[in-house]
Amino acid sequence: MSVLLRTDGVHKSYGGVRALDGCTVEVGEGTVTGLIGPNGSGKTTLFNVITGYAKADSGEVYLADRRITNAAPDKVFALGIGRTFQLTRIFARLTVLENMLVASRHGRSAHRKQAMEQLEFVGIAGHHAALAGTLSYGQRKLLELAYVLVADPEVILLDEPAGGVNLSLVNHIGDRIRELNAAGKTFLIVEHNMEFVMGLCHQVTVLDSGSVVAAGPPDIIRTDRRVLDAYLGEDLDEDDGDPGEDA
Amino acid sequence: MSGLAKRSAKFAWPLALIAAAAVFPVVFPNPVVTNYGVFTLIFVIVASAWNVFSGYSGYISLGHAVFFGSGAYALGIAATDWHVTGTATFALLPLTAIVGALIAVPFGLVALRVRRHTFIVITIAVFFIFQLMAYNFSFTGGSIGVSSPFLPWQAATYNNPFYYIALGCAVGTIAVAWLIRRSRFGLQLRAIRDDEDRARGLGVRAMRVKLTAFALSGAVTAVAGGVWFFYLTQVQPPSGFDPLFDLSVVLMAFLGGLGTVSGPILGALIIEPGQLYLTATFTNGYLSEILLGAVFLAVVLFMPRGIVPTGGEWVTRMRTRGRPAITPPAPVAADAETAEARQ
Numbered sequence: 185m186s187v188l189l190r191t192d193g194v195h196k197s198y199g200g201v202r203a204l205d206g207c208t209v210e211v212g213e214g215t216v217t218g219l220i221g222p223n224g225s226g227k228t229t230l231f232n233v234i235t236g237y238a239k240a241d242s243g244e245v246y247l248a249d250r251r252i253t254n255a256a257p258d259k260v261f262a263l264g265i266g267r268t269f270q271l272t273r274i275f276a277r278l279t280v281l282e283n284m285l286v287a288s289r290h291g292r293s294a295h296r297k298q299a300m301e302q303l304e305f306v307g308i309a310g311h312h313a314a315l316a317g318t319l320s321y322g323q324r325k326l327l328e329l330a331y332v333l334v335a336d337p338e339v340i341l342l343d344e345p346a347g348g349v350n351l352s353l354v355n356h357i358g359d360r361i362r363e364l365n366a367a368g369k370t371f372l373i374v375e376h377n378m379e380f381v382m383g384l385c386h387q388v389t390v391l392d393s394g395s396v397v398a399a400g401p402p403d404i405i406r407t408d409r410r411v412l413d414a415y416l417g418e419d420l421d422e423d424d425g426d427p428g429e430d431a
Numbered sequence: 432m433s434g435l436a437k438r439s440a441k442f443a444w445p446l447a448l449i450a451a452a453a454v455f456p457v458v459f460p461n462p463v464v465t466n467y468g469v470f471t472l473i474f475v476i477v478a479s480a481w482n483v484f485s486g487y488s489g490y491i492s493l494g495h496a497v498f499f500g501s502g503a504y505a506l507g508i509a510a511t512d513w514h515v516t517g518t519a520t521f522a523l524l525p526l527t528a529i530v531g532a533l534i535a536v537p538f539g540l541v542a543l544r545v546r547r548h549t550f551i552v553i554t555i556a557v558f559f560i561f562q563l564m565a566y567n568f569s570f571t572g573g574s575i576g577v578s579s580p581f582l583p584w585q586a587a588t589y590n591n592p593f594y595y596i597a598l599g600c601a602v603g604t605i606a607v608a609w610l611i612r613r614s615r616f617g618l619q620l621r622a623i624r625d626d627e628d629r630a631r632g633l634g635v636r637a638m639r640v641k642l643t644a645f646a647l648s649g650a651v652t653a654v655a656g657g658v659w660f661f662y663l664t665q666v667q668p669p670s671g672f673d674p675l676f677d678l679s680v681v682l683m684a685f686l687g688g689l690g691t692v693s694g695p696i697l698g699a700l701i702i703e704p705g706q707l708y709l710t711a712t713f714t715n716g717y718l719s720e721i722l723l724g725a726v727f728l729a730v731v732l733f734m735p736r737g738i739v740p741t742g743g744e745w746v747t748r749m750r751t752r753g754r755p756a757i758t759p760p761a762p763v764a765a766d767a768e769t770a771e772a773r774q
Contacts (some may be wrong), residue, residue, distance in 0.1 A: 235632060259766060275625035278618070285615070286622045331670040335634060427450040 186248075188370050189234070189339050190215040194243030196229055203229040205394035206243070208241045209372075211339065211387075215373040216361065218381040218402070221391035222415055227374040229272060230391070231341050236260045243308050247339070256319070259266065261287075272324040276317030283316050283327060287335045295347065299334050306360060316372075317367075322349045329360065335409035339370045346377045354400070358384055382406060390414060447550045450600055454590050466718040467704050469662055472597035474703040478683040481726030483611055485681075486690040488641055490543070490625030493677045497561045498649040500671030501534050502527035502656030507577030507666055508570060518710035521596065522733040525659050531653025535646040543641045544572070546627070562672035576667030579660060585601035593662045600658065604651050607687035609692045611644075619642055619692070675720065679706065682723060686730050688737030698737055 189211040196204040204226045211217045219227050233385040234245050234393060236257040245253045247263055255263070263371035266287075275283050284299035306326040311319060325345060332340060345361070346354040354377065361371060361384060375381045381388060382402040389399040392414035398405055405411055439707045452472075457464050466680035477499065485492050505527050515667050541552040584592070611617040619640045622630040631637050657743045662667045683702045690693025702723075 237628065237632070257628070258634050258636050261632055261634040269629075273626050273629040275622050275629070277625050278621060281619055282621075283625055286630060286635065331633065 186420070187211065187214050188248055190246045191230065191234065192244045193243055194230070194233055195241045195242055195246065196226075196233055196238060204233065204240075204243075207394060208396060209389050209399075211218065211370060211372050214365070214368055215383055215386040216365050216373065216384035217300065218377070218388040219374045219391065220376070221371060221397075222342060225310055225391040225414070227393040227396075228302055229345055231267060231374065235261070235265060235341065237275065257393065261274075261337070265341065266332035266335060266337035266339070267341035268325075268328045268332060268343055268345065270343040271390055272328050274316045274319070274324050274327055276315065279312065280316050280319070280327060281312040284334050285332045286329045295334070299331075302330045302334050303327075305333070307356065315430065316394055322353045323355065325349055329357070333364070337369075339372065340364070342371060342373045342375075344375055346375055346380045352381060363414065372409060382389055449602060453595075454739075456594050460587075462587060462590050465594055467707055469590055469593045469597055470707060471479050471700060471703045472594065472601045473655050474680070474683065475601045475696050476597065476604045476658075476688075478654050478680050478699040479608045479692075480648045480651035480655070481680050482684050482692075482695040483524040483608050483651075483689065484641075484644045486684055486695065487620035487624065488644055489613065490546070490550050490645075491640065491681065492645075492648075493681065493683045494538070494542075494558040495648070495680060496540065496672050496674070496676040497554075497558050497651050498531040498534060498652035498670075499656035499659070499676060500561060500565065500673075502531055502653030503660030503671045504571055504577060505552070505653070506657040506660050507579055510580050511577065515580060517593070518592075520580050520668075521548070525652055526758060527653040527657035528650040530596060530649040531656075532646040534653075535649030536642065539642045539645040540647070543638060549769040558672060559675070562668055565668035565672055571668070576665055576671070577631065577660075578634065578665045579662075590662075590754070592659065593620060597655075597658055599653075600654060605692065606653075607647075607695060612692055616640065616771075624690070629665040674725075676719055679703075679723065682727050682730070685737055686734075687737030688725065688741075691737070691739045694728070694737050694739040 191207055191209045194204050194207045195202070204333075207226060207230055209219070209230065219230070221227055229238060233240045235254050236259065238250075239254045241255070244251060247265060248265070252260055252265075275286065278286070280303065281296070281299060284302060285295055288295035288299060300309060300312065303312055306322050306329055308319075308326050310341045311323065315322070319327060329342070329345065342361075342426075343419070345357050349357070358380060361373075363370060373381065373385065375390060385402055386398065388402050388405040389409070390397050390405060391409045397410045397414050398408045400408075455468055459465065459468075473598050475503075477495070481492065481495050484490065506520070506523055509515070509523050509526055515523060538557055542557065543551055545553060565576075566574055571577065578601060582589070591711070600663060619630065619635045622633070623640060624636060656671070660671075663670075675739055683698030684695040685698070686694075686701060687696065687698030706719045706723065713719075
């Protein structure tokens with residue numbers, strides 16, 4: 185399995201706060217990779233650096249072998265990385281279908297058809313003529329996923345896709361991700377819902393204080409002592425046990 | 432109704448309005464009335480052009496007088512320096528568009544790097560820079576300004592050629608505004624209005640899109656300035672670069688409906704004749720400005736979305752008698768929570 189998306193020693197500070205501290209993450213082609221960690225561990229900042237919304241102070245970002253460090257968001261998107269946001273960001277005064285067409289790269293007749301197909305896929309095609317601002321929170325999550333899909337990106341970054349939505353919708357979103365992954369799409373997902381992450385992801389990377397503390401398959405991450413420490417707040421220096429085998 | 436019939440009905444109203452506008456000077460040949468018509472059509476052009484940039488993108492410009500004044504000065508200076516006289520001066524109107532676009536590019540490259548209030552402040556600052564330049568450069572004639580070539584036309588019908596030129600420009604501008612709103616370019620502008628950063632993350636080259644709209648809007652506004660100058664036969668710094676010009680244009684767009692195609696047209700049709708009437712009727716020259724401010728306040732407080740969107744809602748509500756205009760679709764997974772709650 186080749187690495188499709190890679191960050192290499194990325195540092196990012198906001199004033200005196202070090203949000204990312206030499207963060208190195210790898211996402212294998214065709215995988216679903218989870219990015220977990222306590223609040224403030226730098227997950228969304230890493231997303232922002234990858235997608236060009238924030239500039240890295242140092243370090244590099246690569247898509248396949250292409251260096252994309254600090255490229256503008258529109259260029260990153262054009263290169264094949266789409267993302268959603270933790271708090272959904274849709275175009276509230278455009279219709280649902282118009283939201284889809286903003287991201288479309290195809291010709292006029294083709295993109296409308298493709299946009300409707302993606303809306304059918306996520307299950308909100310019936311709302312295509314409604315203003316996006318009138319959708320419920322869950323529907324907005326689906327719309328955001330759909331309009332990222334419409335441009336057919338190679339890698340899709342999802343920031344808390346299951347956050348703030350009900351269980352049936354969480355399952356619906358999970359099923360859609362599985363289907364897309366089976367079709368070859370690569371995902372990097374930030375999520376606090378551990379059941380969702382462990383049930384969906386092939387690999388999980390754990391961030392704490394802007395650094396990767398563990399990375400590996402979900403079964404191993406689940407029992408990794410450093411991960412438990414990061415979440416429960418124990419001090420590693422006081423621990424005389426094995427720090428873990430999967431860093 | 433078949434598709435063809437629907438399409439015909441859709442274009443019937445605009446065609447009827449154009450026909451009515453075309454026969455207006457024939458029905459009302461009085462020069463006082465056609466004078467109202469010329470000024471109103473000039474502001475229809477400007478309000479629509481302003482709306483193509485500010486209404487669609489959400490970047491409120493208070494510096495469009497820069498283009499209007501520059502168009503007027505460009506036409507006057509070019510006609511004087513190149514010794515163009517009579518009706519041949521109209522052939523210079525495309526030059527004003529080029530001047531407007533050329534000014535818009537550096538202006539936009541500076542101003543469009545910032546957003547919201549900062550953008551508005553920068554447009555005002557650039558406006559005053561241009562006004563000061565008009566006062567101080569020798570080629571602009573200082574405070575005396577520039578005069579247009581003489582037109583040996585009959586006084587009774589003098590306004591009519593200007594009326595039809597302004598009408599042609601207005602129809603062209605509205606057609607462009609309509610086409611842009613339906614285009615991918617227009618969609619990108621409206622996406623920028625809603626969430627510029629998100630639009631960039633979906634591949635929209637925001638700066639390029641905004642700058643193109645700004646240049647286009649500036650070019651059309653400059654043409655309107657050229658027609659206005661030729662009609663009035665002179666331009667001076669306070670008239671060419673008038674701060675009330677921008678406030679009037681913004682009010683027209685807000686009153687009619689910001690971001691809609693018909694809103695700014697309706698706003699111009701209401702505000703400009705009203706202003707002209709008040710100025711002509713009352714000797715106190717400030718009355719129209721006071722009323723302009725009062726109307727602005729009333730619009731912002733009671734009809735912030737403007738006449739066209741608010742009126743559209745009222746009509747829909749009356750037609751459906753309170754029922755939703757669109758039948759809600761069957762619940763999908765996203766609606767599951769609501770469906771569960773119902774059970």
